[in-house]
Amino acid sequence: MRQTQTPQSTTATVPGEARPEGIVIDGISHSYGVGEAAVHTCDKISFPIRRGDLTTFLGPSGCGKTTLLKIIAGLITPSDGRVLIDGREITGPGPDRALVFQNFALLPWENALSNAAFGLELRGVPKAERLKVAREALALVRLTGFERAYPHELSGGMQQRVGLARALATNPQILLMDEPFASVDELTRRTFQEDLEKLLLAEKKTTVLFVTHSIDEAVYLSDRIIVFTSRPAKVGEIIDVPFPHPRAPMRLSPEFLQIVDRLWGLLKEDKVR
Amino acid sequence: MKRIQSHNGMAGETWRPFGVRIPSLVAILLGGGVWEILGRAHVTFLVPPFSDIVTAWVRIAGTHKFADSVVLSLQAYAIGQSIAVVAGLLLGLLMGRFRAVEYFFEPWVNLFMAAPMSALVPVIMAFAGIGNTSIVVTVFMFSFFIIVVDTMAGVKHVSPALKEMGRSFGATPLQMMRKILFRAAMPEILTGIRLGVVRGVKGMIVGQMLIAVVGFGYLITTYTYAFAMAELYAVIFTVLALSMTLSSAVGLIERRVVFWGRR
Numbered sequence: 001m002r003q004t005q006t007p008q009s010t011t012a013t014v015p016g017e018a019r020p021e022g023i024v025i026d027g028i029s030h031s032y033g034v035g036e037a038a039v040h041t042c043d044k045i046s047f048p049i050r051r052g053d054l055t056t057f058l059g060p061s062g063c064g065k066t067t068l069l070k071i072i073a074g075l076i077t078p079s080d081g082r083v084l085i086d087g088r089e090i091t092g093p094g095p096d097r098a099l100v101f102q103n104f105a106l107l108p109w110e111n112a113l114s115n116a117a118f119g120l121e122l123r124g125v126p127k128a129e130r131l132k133v134a135r136e137a138l139a140l141v142r143l144t145g146f147e148r149a150y151p152h153e154l155s156g157g158m159q160q161r162v163g164l165a166r167a168l169a170t171n172p173q174i175l176l177m178d179e180p181f182a183s184v185d186e187l188t189r190r191t192f193q194e195d196l197e198k199l200l201l202a203e204k205k206t207t208v209l210f211v212t213h214s215i216d217e218a219v220y221l222s223d224r225i226i227v228f229t230s231r232p233a234k235v236g237e238i239i240d241v242p243f244p245h246p247r248a249p250m251r252l253s254p255e256f257l258q259i260v261d262r263l264w265g266l267l268k269e270d271k272v273r
Numbered sequence: 274m275k276r277i278q279s280h281n282g283m284a285g286e287t288w289r290p291f292g293v294r295i296p297s298l299v300a301i302l303l304g305g306g307v308w309e310i311l312g313r314a315h316v317t318f319l320v321p322p323f324s325d326i327v328t329a330w331v332r333i334a335g336t337h338k339f340a341d342s343v344v345l346s347l348q349a350y351a352i353g354q355s356i357a358v359v360a361g362l363l364l365g366l367l368m369g370r371f372r373a374v375e376y377f378f379e380p381w382v383n384l385f386m387a388a389p390m391s392a393l394v395p396v397i398m399a400f401a402g403i404g405n406t407s408i409v410v411t412v413f414m415f416s417f418f419i420i421v422v423d424t425m426a427g428v429k430h431v432s433p434a435l436k437e438m439g440r441s442f443g444a445t446p447l448q449m450m451r452k453i454l455f456r457a458a459m460p461e462i463l464t465g466i467r468l469g470v471v472r473g474v475k476g477m478i479v480g481q482m483l484i485a486v487v488g489f490g491y492l493i494t495t496y497t498y499a500f501a502m503a504e505l506y507a508v509i510f511t512v513l514a515l516s517m518t519l520s521s522a523v524g525l526i527e528r529r530v531v532f533w534g535r536r
Contacts, residue, residue: 073441093441105438108533109456119442122452152533170442 023049023072023174023207027081030067031232040232041067042078047226047235054200054208056218059228059236060267066102066178068233069211073099073176085174095123098167102179104159106151106166112138113147116165123170130169137165140199157188164196175208181217193220194248201245215263219256220247227266237266321503330507339492343511346477346488349405353412354473358466361417365424365465369458370450375425385418391479398484405487408480415476416469423465427458460531467523474516 030042041064049055057065070076072083074093082089085096098119106115114121117134125133138147141161151159160180167175181189197220200206212218218225219241227236241259243250250256305323312322333339368375368382394411401407431454439453455462481490489512496505 070437075437075441093443095443097441099438099441101434101438103432103434105432105434107435107453107456109459109530118452122439122442122444122448150533166442 021086022051023209024084025049025068025072025081026084028068028071028078028083029080029232030064030071030076030078042071043232043234044081045233045235046081047238049207049209050224051207052204053223054210054221056210056212056222056225057228058212058215058218058225058263058267059233060230061213063228063230064233065211065228069099069176069178069209072174072209073097075099095170096172097174097176098170098172100160100163100167100175100177100180102182104151104156104163104183106159106162108151111148111150112143112154112162112165115151115162116169119166119170133169134165137169138162140168141165142195155188156184157192160184160192173205173207175206177208177210179211179213181212181214189217193217194246197221197245197247215260215267216251218263219259220251225263227263239263318500319502321506325503326506326510329501329503330510333504333507342488342492345405346408346481349408349480349488350412350473350477353409353476354416354470356409357413357416357420357469357473360413361420361465361469362424362462365421365462366428366450366455366458368421369425369428370454378421382418382421385414386422390415390476391483394479394483397480403485405485407484408477408488411480411484412473412476415479416473419472420462420465420469423461423468424458427461427465428454430461431457460527463523463527463530467520467527470519470523471516474512474519478512 025045025047028042028045029040031038031040033039045068057068059065067076071078072090074090074097084090107118110118113131113134116137117125117130120130120133121127135144135147138144138161141164143158143161143165146154146158149158151162154162160183164180181192184192200208210218210221222241225239225241227239228234229236239259239262243256247256308320309323311320312325364374364378368378393414397410397414398407401410435453435457436449439449444453478489478493481488482494483490486494489508492508493505496502496508
């Protein structure tokens with residue numbers, strides 16, 4: 001069960017310790033452009049993220065939560081503030097993190113296997129080894145038998161599985177997922193959520209940051225939900241979801257729906273304002 | 274509803290090559306037929322019957338003069354075209370990747386894209402002399418810039434998501450160029466090369482007619498002044514065939530390399 005914490009992950013919630021574990025978002029602000037035309041996407045965001053948790057960034061579309069994720073990925077340099085991973089400030093992308101993209105970002109000229117191996121290829125892993133790891137990663141996301149298929153031959157859901165396999169193949173400590181299920185249909189989305197849940201349950205040590213605007217998805221997957229208010233993104237509320245996994249049987253339970261309702265209330269309030 | 278639409282879409286795609294190929298072949302055959310009739314009717318000596326052109330082609334194709342011209346032309350063309358492709362790719366990739374390189378070269382590239390290239394041929398002659406070198410340079414000048422422009426456009430339009438993906442997995446600048454940008458820009462690059470090889474043939478003929486009267490240019494000039502219309506057309510059709518073969522060869526590569534469909 002993911003909500004039972006190991007001793008280490010409990011200490012991570014205490015910031016400022018000698019060797020703090022986990023991720024600390026420390027006063028992150030970000031804006032595009034300059035002067036009058038500047039658009040503030042994040043405004044002095046601070047919160048800690050526990051190791052091993054699945055933390056969801058939930059908020060309305062375009063609220064800046066993806067920007068924050070990309071800042072953590074090291075793709076965007078924030079205007080102010082810093083991100084600490086186990087006490088070290090990040091300065092760019094690193095092998096400890098892997099990103100799963102909303103639009104999959106697969107190479108259309110490579111088959112599923114080569115795509116899944118691409119992260120390792122960029123890191124100079126020899127061909128035989130990286131293909132072996134990629135094959136295992138494809139098996140993890142249930143794509144065995146599709147190794148030779150090209151992205152244009154796969155459905156959106158399968159393409160995203162390849163994208164997830166590519167990230168998993170690099171064995172990251174932190175998995176960053178940017179609205180990974182936004183471009184797939186509802187049915188595929190559900191199956192994918194359940195698969196991801198199983199996968200992460202088996203791989204407890206991976207820390208996952210998950211961006212979504214789906215309340216149901218957030219409650220279904222998360223250990224903790226960070227609710228963002230819209231542009232510039234600010235942390236509205238932090239909500240822990242204490243249910244045991246797998247959560248499929250309790251999707252319609254009163255406790256589950258109560259959290260859904262509460263989140264809905266928070267987001268609606270922000271919208272009205 | 275959706276299913277019906279996608280089914281229609283598939284059918285449309287399956288039939289398209291047929292739909293294009295057959296009319297174009299018919300059009301060419303019809304044109305040849307009209308030509309033959311006009312020729313036989315002796316409307317003007319400028320239009321000999323099509324069959325006369327074929328006979329003339331068979332007659333001159335065996336001569337040393339023709340063979341030498343073809344070899345000389347193809348040599349100059351191959352050298353000029355190869356340099357244009359390699360250099361065009363390199364400059365295009367750099368211009369697409371680095372803003373500074375783009376700013377520095379773009380005015381020049383635009384200038385040469387807009388310039389009537391034939392007017393520059395005498396300048397080329399002044400610099401490179403009246404030998405075969407001038408022909409090589411002319412082929413290069415005609416073909417180079419379109420390859421640069423298309424390659425640059427291709428690199429600039431690579432999806433930001435792919436670039437971000439590369440960066441997030443730690444791609445070095447060289448890896449980014451080789452494994453992502455170059456490959457993703459392939460559709461535009463090959464379009465540029467396809468247009469470039471045709472322009473190169475144009476450059477070769479213009480060069481051979483205006484500078485060194487050798488190769489195909491020599492044949493065309495000679496037959497024109499002799500009013501040997503059948504032979505002249507035979508040479509023109511040979512050049513046309515060369516140009517179209519090269520263009521469809523690149524088109525073939527295009528379809529094999531860019532199998533995933535254009536963006």
